[in-house]
């Protein structure tokens with residue numbers, strides 16, 4: 308028998324339960340994304356938190372100061388070159404890709420009398436195309452992970468069923484319905500790789516996006532919403548993705 312090579316790297320298999328999981332969260336500088344980052348960091352996950360403007364992401368930096376496993380990267384999700392560079396930088400296994408970044412667009416510019424095409428393109432790019440582009444870029448890292456999950460934060464406003472009494476916000480609603488379909492098709496594509504896709508709705512949450520929508524009714528706080536979303540991500544186990552509210556209920560398509 309040949310004697311072992313003393314220069315050969317020693318490979319030790321780390322048991323699954325001892326691997327520190329990693330989550331990548333887009334749009335983590337404010338709103339629901341910031342709270343998702345805070346809760347995953349507090350649970351001792353490795354968090355790759357992204358923000359368009361890192362210098363302005365002071366709330367996120369304050370979390371990073373307390374939790375060294377949280378790192379912050381610049382990312383505009385509509386920039387494919389930046390997505391590729393980020394995937395090249397973070398080659399470690401990625402357990403959860405959490406596509407949280409979302410753009411409402413000015414409600415007036417997507418009213419029936421305006422239908423601004425530039426706003427349409429930006430809303431569709433951010434909410435529907437970018438989650439797919441991120442999934443493509445990080446696929447090897449997701450496949451190499453233990454949990455193998457791709458999540459999109461959708462909206463109850465994506466539901467075709469719940470349209471009876473509420474018009475307006477055309478682009479935003481179309482983009483979230485498109486994101487749902489992208490994720491259903493992605494699930495079918497990636498099932499044999501053991502990848503689980505989730506389509507999660509955070510509820511009506513008190514954030515800048517909600518205020519821009521003109522909503523004046525009751526709203527949840529980001530803590531309750533993010534807690535529910537994280538619980539739902541943990542419970543995803545092999546089922547076809549449905550639109551699932553933070554509370555666990557399904558929203559009809």
Ligand SMILES: NC(=O)c1ccc[n+]([C@@H]2O[C@H](COP(=O)([O-])OP(=O)(O)OC[C@H]3O[C@@H](n4cnc5c(N)ncnc54)[C@H](OP(=O)(O)O)[C@@H]3O)[C@@H](O)[C@H]2O)c1
Pocket residue numbers: 333334335336337338339340358359360382383384385406407408409410433460461462463508509510511512513514515516517
């Ligand atoms: N709040 C609700 O009631 C509600 C309901 C249903 C679904 N949602 C969804 O929940 C998610 C989080 O929204 P939120 O309510 O927390 O709103 P928010 O406070 O307005 O946060 C939106 C986040 O998305 C980021 N973002 C927007 N466009 C981006 C781009 N091109 N590249 C990278 N980041 C971008 C924003 O970054 P900047 O700070 O740089 O703008 C911000 O971090 C969104 O997908 C939204 O559609 C929210």
